[in-house]
Amino acid sequence: MKYDFIANALSLQAFKEMDYKAVAELALPIELMMENAGLHLARVIARKASPKSTILIGAGNGNNGGGGLVAARRLAAWGYNVYLDLPIEITKELPLQQLKRALLYGAKREAIKNPDVWVDAYLGFSQKLPLGNLFETIIAKANSANAIRISLDLPMGISEGDSSPRFNADHIITLAAPKKLLIPLLETDTQIYIADLGIPEKYYGDIGVAMPPFAKEQLYFVS
Numbered sequence: 713m714k715y716d717f718i719a720n721a722l723s724l725q726a727f728k729e730m731d732y733k734a735v736a737e738l739a740l741p742i743e744l745m746m747e748n749a750g751l752h753l754a755r756v757i758a759r760k761a762s763p764k765s766t767i768l769i770g771a772g773n774g775n776n777g778g779g780g781l782v783a784a785r786r787l788a789a790w791g792y793n794v795y796l797d798l799p800i801e802i803t804k805e806l807p808l809q810q811l812k813r814a815l816l817y818g819a820k821r822e823a824i825k826n827p828d829v830w831v832d833a834y835l836g837f838s839q840k841l842p843l844g845n846l847f848e849t850i851i852a853k854a855n856s857a858n859a860i861r862i863s864l865d866l867p868m869g870i871s872e873g874d875s876s877p878r879f880n881a882d883h884i885i886t887l888a889a890p891k892k893l894l895i896p897l898l899e900t901d902t903q904i905y906i907a908d909l910g911i912p913e914k915y916y917g918d919i920g921v922a923m924p925p926f927a928k929e930q931l932y933f934v935s
């Protein structure tokens with residue numbers, strides 16, 4: 713079965729409603745979903761990296777950053793060289809906890825200039841546009857770097873038009889369901905994966921879409 717990304721793509725609003733409903737009704741802690749998100753991300757990074765690669769993980773002060781920091785911890789545990797770019801202070805409880813763990817595991821708090829892999833876990837579905845100078849400068853640097861660029865959930869800066877600068881991801885690991893914002897990228901070289909966070913099929917059916925074929929592949933490669 714070829715899963716139809718476009719027919720099943722959700723607006724961010726519809727996605728958040730489905731996600732929050734599952735979280736509330738099934739007593740699913742965000743931390744548990746974040747652990748799944750971060751592990752899927754780490755697996756993709758590990759496939760693209762070599763043992764000597766330098767991996768820079770950019771994390772913001774939200775749950776997208778938290779997922780990136782989980783990946784940092786997993787990759788550090790596997791022996792990779794992991795560096796963290798933290799352009800805004802991490803203050804929220806969950807990402808802060810993930811940051812502490814990543815540092816204990818050996819990730820280094822240093823925004824190195826020429827990483828082999830540059831990971832965008834700066835901002836996810838709560839990003840507000842325009843991004844502002846700080847993040848736009850990071851995007852310009854990342855997009856001109858000779859690095860493999862990987863975004864968690866959504867590339868930072870993505871919008872319906874082409875008006876705002878965005879992190880030019882080679883690979884996107886989007887979470888739980890396809891998002892309408894990603895449809896134009898199907899026509900590009902960007903590789904998109906959908907990662908399972910454990911939301912049951914019923915919650916997809918309730919809003920009239922099909923669950924990605926997670927029974928067969930928990931990290932579903934779209935194109």
Ligand SMILES: NC(=O)C1=CN([C@@H]2O[C@H](COP(=O)(O)OP(=O)(O)OC[C@H]3O[C@@H](n4cnc5c(N)ncnc54)[C@H](OP(=O)(O)O)[C@@H]3O)[C@@H](O)[C@H]2O)[C@@H](O)CC1
Pocket residue numbers: 731732735742745746749772773774775776777778779834835836837838839840841842843844847864865866887909
């Ligand atoms: N079940 C779930 O929900 C799961 C969600 N998961 C992950 O969570 C992600 C969504 O997380 P999120 O809602 O915490 O916000 P996120 O996108 O990380 O933004 C962070 C904060 O940045 C700020 N901010 C925004 N725009 C800004 C700007 N221009 N310049 C500067 N700051 C700006 C804003 O902070 P505020 O302004 O509110 O202080 C915002 O709160 C989602 O994409 C997925 O990866 C999974 O880990 C697990 C399951």
Ligand SMILES: [K+]
Pocket residue numbers: 776832833834835836863864865866867868
């Ligand atoms: K992101």
